[in-house]
Amino acid sequence: MAFRNNQRQTAPQKKINTITISLSSPDDILERSYGEVLKPETINYRSYKPEKDGLFCERIFGPVKDYECYCGKYKRIRYKGIVCDRCGVEVTEKKVRRERMGHIKLVVPVVHIWFFKSLPNKIGYLLGLSSKKLEAIIYYERYVVIQPGALEGTVEELELLTEEEYLEYLESLPKENQQLENEDPNKFIAMMGADAVRLMLERLKLDELSYQLRHQAANETSQQRKSEALKRLRVVESFRDGQTRMENRPEWAVIQYLPVVPPELRPLVPLDGGRFASSDLNDLYRRVIIRNNRLKRLLEIKAPEVILRNEKRMLQEAVDSLFDNSRKSNAVKAEGGRALKSLSDILKGKQGRFRQNLLGKRVDYSGRSVIVVGPTLKLHECGIPKGMASELFKPFVIRKLIERGIVKTVKSAKKLVDRKESVIWDILENILKGHPILLNRAPTLHRLSIQAFQPVLIEGKAIQLHPLVCGAFNADFDGDQMAVHVPLSHAAILEAQVLMLASHNMLNPQDGSPITLPSQDMVLGLYYLTKERKSVKGKKVRGEGSTFYSPEEVLIAYNEGQVDLHASIKVRVNTLDENDNPIVERVETTVGRVIFNQAVPEGVPYVNQLLTKKNLKKVINDIITRTSFKVTAEMLDQIKEMGFYWSFKGGLSFNLGDLITPTMRQSILESAQAEVDEVWDNYNMGLITNNERYNQIIDKWTFADNRITDGLLKELAAHKDGFNSVYMMLDSGAR
Incomplete structure (x- = not known):
């Protein structure tokens, strides 16, 4: 494959407009090559030096040691650029072994597997042959x-x-x-073979073929044949365009000179005990060279056509394995039965060069850890372990240590940070004050998957996350991990504080609804707090029916034990009328709702309803609309603490006494069974079909199930005056 910058080489350096990716011509491959690889050997097992003309040859790929030739005649930088007259190695840096390519001159041409095995089949489209027929030609069968x-x-x-x-x-x-x-x-x-394919591609008249395919696509009545013609036309047109600029020719899909990757990109690493770990590419190249040399020898001794044909097929298969070993049914395997990693495997997929190394690079000033809940945090805060923070902000701490004169050099400052000396924690806390961090939870599906927080130093090794931002991150605390990133520039820090701070991102970008919502324990606690309890015979609710002058009076009475948390009372409160004008009104409410309204900001009507998850969402949406994000964030932190506190105070848990059995269950089941038996009788007498029988039985049991469910919910609602823990969990929406 060749890459061309579409600017003249002689022109001064300018901005690159386009890059063309095209097939490499044989001349291109030879031009880039520094020599022909003739032998399959890699390194000498005695001297550990590369074999001459082998896959690691210094004459072709450059010296193994900086500025030192193979034979040792020339050493040191002063001989730079000299080619040794004894061993033929250029005296230069060893890093050229990452850039210099070689080539293998193939005895017979070989078709590139990408262009006949992958879909769409490019060579098949050009020649108008099916994949099966093309493979029969390439592999010397027809x-x-x-x-x-x-x-x-x-x-x-x-x-x-x-x-x-x-x-x-x-x-x-x-x-x-x-x-x-x-x-x-x-x-x-x-x-037959690649020779045949190359000759057919050379003889193609692309202009005529393009005209024929256009005519076929315009006049064909069959939709399938029309679609096929258009697919072929697309490939033909791309080659026509490339051919006019002398960049792409169809016959270049057949390889005459096989490029050899630089040796440092397929290394041979020495292990303990005199053994070597080799890249799979070396084994695949070795197979190609061995088969190529064997075929050369067979041609020289004029071997029978049958033997030659078999050897040519084996050479084609060896080159196929080198380019794409995973696509072949009989992949070349290592000793342990593992398929060798070919050039395509190195490039493709999640672990390939593009996604793993080029797009997915490791980022400096970042870390990751398991998340745990931080119930005491404010909405804009997150807890960062001290060890992680000292490593993430290490350069900042080092600078401050030197500025304060605590240490003189960077080296001694590093030692101080690594030893986790007590002096660094005060410095670190000062640094963190105006420096937000970004938290990201994979998969990053929407913009709220990355949010900024003000870090708070904590003990331990887990990141603490505010419970209300879990919805935005879709996070839970069953082992989820999150990544931390440190914005460095002033612009990045400002952007994080203004645009990305969690307390500024309360609305879901999908529909504008609030996303920082209390859940689970918090919802249950707030539901319990705002629930009303009525007096029943023999069980009077303390303080029920009392009237109070102000919410403050209610709180005093509750603290003195004069009124029950769930008692229905009357109280004068500040609220808003229909036109949003402030008024003082006497409302019938509960003590718990008065306590909840202490957290509700001014300029919002009095919240006088039982708070389920749905109702909470409406209340929070109303508060965001009427006030600001800052006010709402403060209110959310208060109701978070309130929810946790009352969930604990209520002692709400799943206990056996709350799991009641509906009294009507047995009678409903018996009635349903009788109806089902009647359906079976009708079926056995031939009055209904099998499908009707099946549908009627499903209907009967579904109806019975729904009746039992409704009965259970009614009984749960009546049990313990509606304060059954299981019922409260169901009704509140807390999972």
Whole structure:
């Protein structure tokens, strides 16, 4: 594959407009190569030096040691650029072994697997052949008629022939026919293998083919054939465009010179005990070279055609394995039965070069850890472990240590930070005051998956997260991990504080609804707090029906034990009328709701309802609309603490006494069973079909199930005057 910058090389350096990715021509490969690799050997097992003309040859790829040739005649930088007359190695830096490529001259051409095995099949589209037929030609199973010549009418162009058919046709022709030039229209040409494919691609007239396919796409009645013509036309047009600029030719998909990757990109690493760990590419290249050399020798000794054909097929398979080993059914395997990693495997997928190394680089000033709940945090805060913070903000701490004169050098400051001396914690806290951090939870599906927080130093090794931001991150505390990033520049810090701070991101970008909502324990606690209890016979609720002058009076009475938390009372409160004008009104409410309204900011109507998860969402939405994010954030922190406190005070838990059985269950089940038996009787008498029987039975049991569920909920609601823990969990929306 060749990359071309579409600017003239002689022009001064300018901004690159476009980059063309095209097929590499044989000349391109030779131009980039520093020499031909002739031997499959890598390094000498005695001297541990690269073998000459092998896969690690210093003459081709450059010296193993900086400014030192293979034989040792030239050493030191003063000989830079000299090519040793004894060993032929250029005296230069060893890093050139990461850049310099070699090549293998193939005895017979080989078709690149990407262009006939992958979908869409590019060569198949150009030639109008199916993948199966193309593979039969490439792997030396069938001959293909490239030019019928004298046999026009007997055989067609691109027809596939077996060995016997090919020999029959040859015998039927005069001997002089095979001595004609290939350009002669009377010559019968039928070939197999990559040679045949290359000849067919060379003979393609792309302009004529483009015209034919356009005509076919315009006039074809069958939708399938029209679609096929358009697919072929797309490939033809891309090659036509490349051919006019001399950048792309179809026949370059057939390889004559195989590029060899620089040796440092397929290293051979020495291990303990004199063994080596080798890249899989070395094994794949070795197979290609061994087969190529064997085929060269067989051609020299004029071996029979059957043996040659088999060796050519093996060479094609070896090159296929080098380019894409995973695509082959009989992949080349290592000793342990593991498929070797080919060039394609190195590039593709999540672990490939592009996604793993180029797009997914490791970021400086970042870390990751498990998250735990931080119930005491404010909405804009998160807890960062001391060890993590000291590492993330290390350069900042070092600078402050030197500025304050505590240490003189960076080295001694680093030692101080690494030893976690007590002096660094005060400095770290000062640094953190105006420096937000970003928290990211994978998968990052929307913009609220990355939010900024003010870090708070904590003990331990887990990151503490505010419970109200879990909804935005879709996080829970069952082992989730989150990544921490430190914004460095002033612009990044300002952006984090203004745009990305958690207390400024309370609305869901999808629909504008609040996303920082209390959940689970908090919802249950607030539901319990705002629930009303009515007096029943023999059980009077303390303080029920009392009237109070102000909410402050209610709180005093409650603290003195004069009124129950769930008692229904009357009290004068500040609220808003229908036109949002402030008024003082006497409302019938409960003590718990008065306590809840202490957290509600001014300018919001009195909240006088039982707080379920749905109602809470409406209340928070109303508060955000009427006030600001800052006011809402303060209110959310207060109701978070209130929710946790009253959930604990209420002693709400799943206990066996709250799991009641509906009294009507048995009678409903017996009634449903009787109805089902009747349906079976009707079916057995042939009055209804099997489908009707099935549907009626499903309906009967579904109806019975719904009746039991409704009955259970009614009984749960009545049990313990509606203060059954299980019912409260169900009704409040706390999971």
